[in-house]
Amino acid sequence: MKVTMLGTGTTINKRAGASLHVQTDRSIIFDIGPRSAWNMELAGIERNAADAIFISHGHADHYSDILLFFFDAVTSGRDESLDIYCPPGLGKPLGAIKSFPIIDKAEFTSSIREITNKKITLGSTDITAKEVVHDPAIHSNAYRIEHEGKSIVYSGDSIKCKELIEISKGADLVIFEAAHVKPHPKHMTPQEAGEAAQEAGAKKLVLTHLYPDSDEADIVSMAKKKFSGDIIKAEDLMEIEI
Numbered sequence: 001m002k003v004t005m006l007g008t009g010t011t012i013n014k015r016a017g018a019s020l021h022v023q024t025d026r027s028i029i030f031d032i033g034p035r036s037a038w039n040m041e042l043a044g045i046e047r048n049a050a051d052a053i054f055i056s057h058g059h060a061d062h063y064s065d066i067l068l069f070f071f072d073a074v075t076s077g078r079d080e081s082l083d084i085y086c087p088p089g090l091g092k093p094l095g096a097i098k099s100f101p102i103i104d105k106a107e108f109t110s111s112i113r114e115i116t117n118k119k120i121t122l123g124s125t126d127i128t129a130k131e132v133v134h135d136p137a138i139h140s141n142a143y144r145i146e147h148e149g150k151s152i153v154y155s156g157d158s159i160k161c162k163e164l165i166e167i168s169k170g171a172d173l174v175i176f177e178a179a180h181v182k183p184h185p186k187h188m189t190p191q192e193a194g195e196a197a198q199e200a201g202a203k204k205l206v207l208t209h210l211y212p213d214s215d216e217a218d219i220v221s222m223a224k225k226k227f228s229g230d231i232i233k234a235e236d237l238m239e240i241e242i
C-alpha cells in the first residue's frame with residue numbers, strides 16, 4: 001500500500017487540512033480538508049480515478065474541499081461513480097453538495113453512506129470504521145485499511161481511548177493525530193499518540209493533524225518516550241510505502 005499525506009494540519013495554517021490518500025487495488029481518500037484537493041494535484045494523484053472518500057467526522061477541517069472536489073469532477077468530465085462514507089449524522093449535510101449549481105448536473109453517480117463499527121470491502125481492500133471518542137456532540141470514525149496482509153489505521157480526530165487501541169491492534173502503520181502538545185479534552189498529545197501506538201502493538205507511527213503548537217515542538221522525541229517503534233512527523237506530500 002502507498003500512503004500520500006495530502007494535509008497534515010488543521011484549518012488555515014501552513015499545512016493543508018486533514019487528508020490522506022491510500023493506493024491499494026483501489027484509490028481511496030481519507031478526509032478531504034482545506035487545500036487537500038490542490039495537494040492531490042501536486043502529488044500527481046488522479047482525482048477522477050478516486051473510488052471512494054471516507055470522512056472521519058463533521059468538523060470542516062476534515063472535509064471542506066469536498067465541494068471543490070465534486071465541482072472539479074463535474075467540470076473535468078468524471079464518469080466513474082464515487083462513494084462517500086461518513087459517520088452517522090453527517091450524511092444529510094453532505095448530501096446538500098449534490099444540490100449546488102453545476103454539481104447538480106453531474107453525469108456520474110455518487111452515494112453517501114453513513115457507517116460505523118462496520119467492515120466494508122472494496123475490491124480486495126477491507127476498510128473498517130470504528131467509532132472513537134473525540135467530540136461528544138458528534139460521531140467520529142477511525143478507519144483501518146487492510147490489503148494483501150498489511151494494515152494501516154487512521155485515527156481521524158480522537159483522544160487516546162480503548163476503541164482507538166482496539167482498531168489499531170498489530171497495525172503495520174498507525175497515522176495518529178497529535179494535535180496539541182498540552183493535554184486537550186478532544187485531541188491527543190504526541191505522548192498519548194505514542195502510548196496508544198505502543199498499547200496497540202503498532203509497528204510504525206505517523207504523527208499528523210498538527211496545530212501550530214505541535215508543529216513547532218519536537219513531537220517525535222515526545223512520542224518516543226512512549227513508543228518503541230519508528231516515528232515520523234508527517235509533512236504535506238510525504239509518501240509512505242507499507
Ligand SMILES: [Zn+2]
Binds near residue numbers: 157
Ligand atoms: Zn474534530
Ligand SMILES: [Zn+2]
Binds near residue numbers: 059061209
Ligand atoms: Zn480536526
